[in-house]
Amino acid sequence: xxxxxxxxxxxxxxxxxxxxxxERKGELQQQTHYCPGCGHGLAHKMIARAIDELGIQDxxxxxxxxxxxxxxxxxxxxxxxxxxxxxAPAVATAVKRSRPEAIVFSYQGDGxxxxxxxxxxxxxxxxxxxxTVFFVNNAIYGMTGGQMAPTTMLGxxxxxxxxxxxxxxxxxxxxxxxxLATLEAPVYLERVALGxxxxxxxxxxxxxKALTNQxxxxxxxxxxxxxxxxxxxxLNPAKAQERVREEMVKVFxxxxxRDHTTxxxxxxxxxxxxxxxxxxxxxxxxGHEFDRTxxxxxxxxxxRIKVAGFGGQGVLMLxxxxxxxxxxxxxxxxxxxxxxxxxRSGTSNCHVRIAxxxxxxxxxxxxxxxxxxxxxxxxxxxxxxxTGGWVLYNSRSLPEGVTAPAGVEVLCIxxxxxxxxxxxxKAGNIVMLGALLEAAGQLPAAAIDRALEMHVKSxxxxxxxxxxxxxxxxxxxxELANAYV
Amino acid sequence: xxxPNVQPDRGYxxxxxEECKGCGLCVEACVPRVLALAAxxxxxxxxxxxxxxxxxxxxxxxxxxxxxPGAITVYKLARPxxx
Numbered sequence: 339x340x341x342x343x344x345x346x347x348x349x350x351x352x353x354x355x356x357x358x359x360x361e362r363k364g365e366l367q368q369q370t371h372y373c374p375g376c377g378h379g380l381a382h383k384m385i386a387r388a389i390d391e392l393g394i395q396d397x398x399x400x401x402x403x404x405x406x407x408x409x410x411x412x413x414x415x416x417x418x419x420x421x422x423x424x425x426a427p428a429v430a431t432a433v434k435r436s437r438p439e440a441i442v443f444s445y446q447g448d449g450x451x452x453x454x455x456x457x458x459x460x461x462x463x464x465x466x467x468x469x470t471v472f473f474v475n476n477a478i479y480g481m482t483g484g485q486m487a488p489t490t491m492l493g494x495x496x497x498x499x500x501x502x503x504x505x506x507x508x509x510x511x512x513x514x515x516x517x518l519a520t521l522e523a524p525v526y527l528e529r530v531a532l533g534x535x536x537x538x539x540x541x542x543x544x545x546x547k548a549l550t551n552q553x554x555x556x557x558x559x560x561x562x563x564x565x566x567x568x569x570x571x572x573l574n575p576a577k578a579q580e581r582v583r584e585e586m587v588k589v590f591x592x593x594x595x596r597d598h599t600t601x602x603x604x605x606x607x608x609x610x611x612x613x614x615x616x617x618x619x620x621x622x623x624x625g626h627e628f629d630r631t632x633x634x635x636x637x638x639x640x641x642r643i644k645v646a647g648f649g650g651q652g653v654l655m656l657x658x659x660x661x662x663x664x665x666x667x668x669x670x671x672x673x674x675x676x677x678x679x680x681x682r683s684g685t686s687n688c689h690v691r692i693a694x695x696x697x698x699x700x701x702x703x704x705x706x707x708x709x710x711x712x713x714x715x716x717x718x719x720x721x722x723x724x725t726g727g728w729v730l731y732n733s734r735s736l737p738e739g740v741t742a743p744a745g746v747e748v749l750c751i752x753x754x755x756x757x758x759x760x761x762x763x764k765a766g767n768i769v770m771l772g773a774l775l776e777a778a779g780q781l782p783a784a785a786i787d788r789a790l791e792m793h794v795k796s797x798x799x800x801x802x803x804x805x806x807x808x809x810x811x812x813x814x815x816x817e818l819a820n821a822y823v
Numbered sequence: 824x825x826x827p828n829v830q831p832d833r834g835y836x837x838x839x840x841e842e843c844k845g846c847g848l849c850v851e852a853c854v855p856r857v858l859a860l861a862a863x864x865x866x867x868x869x870x871x872x873x874x875x876x877x878x879x880x881x882x883x884x885x886x887x888x889x890x891x892p893g894a895i896t897v898y899k900l901a902r903p904x905x906x
Contacts, residue, residue, distance in 0.1 A: 370891065379889075
């Protein structure tokens with residue numbers, strides 16, 4: 339590099355908001371990975387300069403996307419998060435809300451923001467999140483080799499629109515600024531271009547303004563940057579710039595689409611998050627303290643229970659009570675529900691594991707207890723019960739043609755009918771639970787009783803459930819005694 | 824002997840030949856047309872931009888139009904201290 343003659347001082351130099359060296363590559367660690375003449379380099383540089391000028395480097399958290407700019411975190415010497423494809427505005431929302439003092443910007447291309455991420459940007463803008471979004475639009479998927487993007491211009495040839503984009507086949511180019519300008523919340527929306535030096539300078543001002551808005555706490559700002567992609571467009575950098583200037587601006591007119599920065603006051607600070615000690619009250623969990631007095635942790639337990647029946651039979655609730663009892667006994671538990679969309683009468687089942695060892699998977703493929711509340715569930719799952727396991731079935735006997743696998747104990751009791759004698763057929767699940775206590779025997783009844791107490795809010799139901807539990811135990815005791823006479 | 828009465832240029836520009844990717848956007852942006860792509864190639868096989876050595880006005884447009892973070896540095900002539 340030539341020696342600078344004496345008498346000259348630096349006017350413009352490498353922004354401080356960039357890292358001194360970019361560690362991604364083994365050599366030439368001052369360069370970006372972008373192609374010659376790429377608009378990303380320019381956009382990065384303008385953002386870095388704005389960060390310098392605003393003196394906010396220590397507060398900035400950048401959210402980078404998927405696309406050519408996926409490696410933005412190698413360049414900006416700020417906080418960095420790299421998000422899943424299209425999700426940058428959602429990630430930025432979370433970052434900003436959890437760190438309101440941070441200046442959070444997302445940086446996204448048109449494939450990321452305007453295709454896979456359309457929902458995220460729309461809703462972040464609609465909520466007026468106090469974030470800044472830089473949207474680099476080059477009308478193409480660059481990183482993946484030039485496929486058509488939602489922003490591809492009519493007639494533009496891409497690898498996936500080789501005949502040129504046809505509105506009747508691929509629709510029209512998506513205008514993000516215009517779309518977001520239909521929303522109430524955004525504070526600032528501007529489209530700029532990188533087609534010549536004058537446009538670049540205007541873009542630089544817009545970028546700084548969009549960050550300044552956030553410093554002032556005004557709300558959602560987005561700058562769309564029409565950007566050249568010489569490589570995919572197969573144009574030299576000067577020609578690509580010309581295409582931005584001559585063609586792109588006709589389809590995507592630059593301009594301010596929303597500017598409420600003068601009339602908007604700073605958004606109110608988010609309400610403080612509730613303290614941890616307030617959570618039990620907010621979640622209605624008060625009185626759910628785990629009182630383990632008098633409960634002994636059984637050793638060597640490994641219950642793999644499948645509870646299955648119709649929705650409305652209390653299948654999931656039965657599983658929950660079992661799991662809660664396990665928690666009370668200081669055991670490892672998991673509860674995995676599986677049900678159809680209907681609240682009643684669909685099929686419903688849950689997998690419950692209660693063990694004294696760490697549970698690797700909540701899935702119960704091979705069960706050692708099957709609680710079948712109806713025939714379809716019995717037929718479906720009885721084959722998966724392993725030797726030494728138990729099947730409890732809600733009827734007087736197994737249906738015709740159904741046999742339990744060898745070495746599996748079967749207890750058939752009409753639980754729903756028994757519950758009906760108590761005046762409430764819905765308590766059939768608890769009658770069944772009582773029977774399980776007698777059959778499988780490893781779970782202390784005191785833990786189940788306490789779990790019921792925690793689970794059942796109404797005193798009338800708790801009283802009923804206790805009677806149901808006892809009825810189930812008693813019936814099972816008799817059945818088992820008969821079976822072994 | 825008298826010094827020739829030549830005003831020094833208002834600006835000066837340096838370009839890191841190894842950071843430059845030869846895109847030529849600075850050449851496009853340069854108003855006084857004192858930047859050009861060199862005849863020689865750099866390490867990566869690009870013709871890097873070069874300053875002719877005189878005529879820079881220090882407008883900074885080449886810097887703003889350069890996609891590389893620090894390939895171009897622009898200087899301005901410091902005002903001579905009042906005599």
